[in-house]
Amino acid sequence: MSIDKDTVKHISKLARISVDEKKISNLSKDLTSIVKFIEKLNELKTDKITPLTSIINASLKSRVDEVKDGEIRDQILENSPEKNKEFFVVPKVIE
Amino acid sequence: MENISELTLSEISNGIKSKEFSSEEVTKSFINNSKKSKKLNAYITECFDEALKSAKDFDKKKDFTGLLSGVPIAVKDLFCTKNVKTTAGSKILHNFIPTYESTVTNNLWTQGAFLLGKLNCDEFAMGSSNETSFFGNVKNPYGEKLVPGGSSGGSASALAANLTPATIGTDTGGSIRQPASFTGTVGLKPTYGKCSRWGIVAFASSLDQAGPMTNNVEDCALLLQAMSSFDPKDSTSINTKVENYTSKLTEKVKGIKIGIPKEYRVDNMPEEIENLWKKGIDFLKDAGAIIKNISLPHTKYALPTYYIVAPAEASSNLARYDGVKYGHRANGDSLNEMYENTRSEGFGDEVKRRILMGTYVLSSGYYDAYYLKAQKVRQLIKSDFDNAFNDIDAILTPSTPNAAFKIGDKSDDPISMYLNDIFTVPVNLSGLPAISVPAGYDKNNLPLGLQLIGKPFDEQTVLNLSLAIEKRANFKKNFKTWWI
Numbered sequence: 001m002s003i004d005k006d007t008v009k010h011i012s013k014l015a016r017i018s019v020d021e022k023k024i025s026n027l028s029k030d031l032t033s034i035v036k037f038i039e040k041l042n043e044l045k046t047d048k049i050t051p052l053t054s055i056i057n058a059s060l061k062s063r064v065d066e067v068k069d070g071e072i073r074d075q076i077l078e079n080s081p082e083k084n085k086e087f088f089v090v091p092k093v094i095e
Numbered sequence: 096m097e098n099i100s101e102l103t104l105s106e107i108s109n110g111i112k113s114k115e116f117s118s119e120e121v122t123k124s125f126i127n128n129s130k131k132s133k134k135l136n137a138y139i140t141e142c143f144d145e146a147l148k149s150a151k152d153f154d155k156k157k158d159f160t161g162l163l164s165g166v167p168i169a170v171k172d173l174f175c176t177k178n179v180k181t182t183a184g185s186k187i188l189h190n191f192i193p194t195y196e197s198t199v200t201n202n203l204w205t206q207g208a209f210l211l212g213k214l215n216c217d218e219f220a221m222g223s224s225n226e227t228s229f230f231g232n233v234k235n236p237y238g239e240k241l242v243p244g245g246s247s248g249g250s251a252s253a254l255a256a257n258l259t260p261a262t263i264g265t266d267t268g269g270s271i272r273q274p275a276s277f278t279g280t281v282g283l284k285p286t287y288g289k290c291s292r293w294g295i296v297a298f299a300s301s302l303d304q305a306g307p308m309t310n311n312v313e314d315c316a317l318l319l320q321a322m323s324s325f326d327p328k329d330s331t332s333i334n335t336k337v338e339n340y341t342s343k344l345t346e347k348v349k350g351i352k353i354g355i356p357k358e359y360r361v362d363n364m365p366e367e368i369e370n371l372w373k374k375g376i377d378f379l380k381d382a383g384a385i386i387k388n389i390s391l392p393h394t395k396y397a398l399p400t401y402y403i404v405a406p407a408e409a410s411s412n413l414a415r416y417d418g419v420k421y422g423h424r425a426n427g428d429s430l431n432e433m434y435e436n437t438r439s440e441g442f443g444d445e446v447k448r449r450i451l452m453g454t455y456v457l458s459s460g461y462y463d464a465y466y467l468k469a470q471k472v473r474q475l476i477k478s479d480f481d482n483a484f485n486d487i488d489a490i491l492t493p494s495t496p497n498a499a500f501k502i503g504d505k506s507d508d509p510i511s512m513y514l515n516d517i518f519t520v521p522v523n524l525s526g527l528p529a530i531s532v533p534a535g536y537d538k539n540n541l542p543l544g545l546q547l548i549g550k551p552f553d554e555q556t557v558l559n560l561s562l563a564i565e566k567r568a569n570f571k572k573n574f575k576t577w578w579i
Binding site: 003007008011012014015016017018019020027030031033034035037038039040041042043044046049050051052053054055056060061063072075076078079080081082088090091092093 | 190191192194195301327330331333396398399400402403410414417418419422423424427428429430431432433434435436438439442448451452454455456458465467468469470471472473474475477509513524525526
């Protein structure tokens with residue numbers, strides 16, 4: 001499989017990264033070489049193998065659902081590039 | 096005392112406790128060295144004034160109860176540090192100041208250490224040469240033109256050049272062990288779940304693990320003890336007892352069974368790596384260990400598996416950088432345009448490549464062919480190790496297929512860069528503990544490391560075997576301080 005320029009445009013849209021038109025062909029070349037590299041896995045027959053979902057031999061622990069912090073709105077907003085009192089500010093979404 | 100900065104972490108910690116020198120003297124010594132070593136570009140953020148203040152406070156209070164009382168430590172800039180800028184080597188976090196502290200760094204401060212500074216690394220820990228950092232590449236003390244390895248390259252370089260008595264890094268595919276090998280230092284990736292991931296900038300969550308980087312094996316045991324803990328805030332943290340690794344540390348490894356995997360003898364491997372491996376086998380035989388040939392048949396599929404799993408997880412983890420909550424933000428007329436411009440400006444080329452690759456393998460129609468396939472092969476790779484460990488206690492391999500390479504040598508070809516992690520990646524895929532311990536030099540006098548891989552949570556055996564190698568290799572730092 002090769003990743004052509006249209007696919008690069010499609011996945012960069014999905015990933016929300018704008019890509020300079022001039023860089024698309026280089027990206028297409030690099031990603032194609034990586035895809036060729038990972039397609040080595042096709043040599044293996046894996047129909048009967050269970051996919052590995054966790055490397056720790058334990059299921060995820062559940063914990064008591066309790067509030068342990070709170071009142072940290074100012075901390076959460078502290079690094080925001082643009083804020084207005086207690087809100088994050090983003091470009092207008094609704095027309 | 097003149098050369099405090101040349102002492103080991105254990106010697107410094109003991110020296111402070113026995114009042115041979117003060118924390119202030121220690122801290123000044125490392126600050127002076129760090130200030131003289133700007134050419135290495137090891138630091139992203141220096142915290143020298145604050146460190147000196149902490150040292151003076153310590154000397155007044157003299158609380159010697161911690162494992163690292165009064166010791167200044169610089170850490171990889173991937174650990175969130177409260178009120179200290181944390182960049183992950185990326186433009187997108189160039190202005191991020193966490194309001195909280197990572198569990199692992201917090202553990203160090205609880206043991207009496209304090210922060211000396213934040214060390215350079217590949218952007219979001221994605222790289223094997225420290226060349227992808229937004230803050231410029233780091234140089235290897237072994238040569239101005241050489242990379243220190245990556246992604247914990249600033250940590251390895253700072254440690255080798257005595258800018259910090261010890262340091263911590265993170266290892267997703269070899270990011271502690273490979274730079275340790277390239278700089279003649281010791282680096283350990285603990286078992287997945289041993290050290291909390293809470294407060295570490297995430298790359299690939301099923302592979303990421305923090306670990307110690309030190310000048311010798313004894314220090315490594317000490318620092319591992321200090322940093323590891325069970326943490327309810329990390330759902331994959333495992334509740335095991337924090338071991339007293341230092342008191343159990345011994346080079347007596349008689350009867351321990353060591354596996355030598357034939358699949359690690361790769362094509363075009365330089366003869367000196369092969370010779371180093373043989374030397375390691377002889378060292379362990381001499382120490383009374385039993386050597387067995389083993390097979391890990393799916394080894395050659397580890398890198399392709401890694402380059403599906405890691406980018407997939409990264410593309411998901413890095414979706415949080417949207418220019419809204421923290422970090423860099425670019426302008427845009429619409430919300431989507433703002434996201435796209437922010438991420439385009441904020442991420443470097445390698446990070447973008449991996450996000451796009453990860454997005455591709457997870458995208459509709461390709462998930463089964465790539466991601467699910469990789470998860471199946473990952474199972475096979477892990478089973479190889481499980482089977483092998485029925486007959487043996489640990490595995491010995493080279494750490495890297497080559498010594499440190501030149502800056503720029505591999506940066507144009509992603510695949511050739513990826514191949515550098517050929518011996519380290521299988522361990523991450525399987526969640527096992529592994530160490531790189533310096534064992535010799537190549538023909539250009541560059542350090543080479545040997546890797547020991549252990550059973551889950553058997554860091555002690557890995558450390559003991561490393562000590563047996565360390566005692567026999569008699570490795571000494573061997574570089575001129577060209578950067579001063």
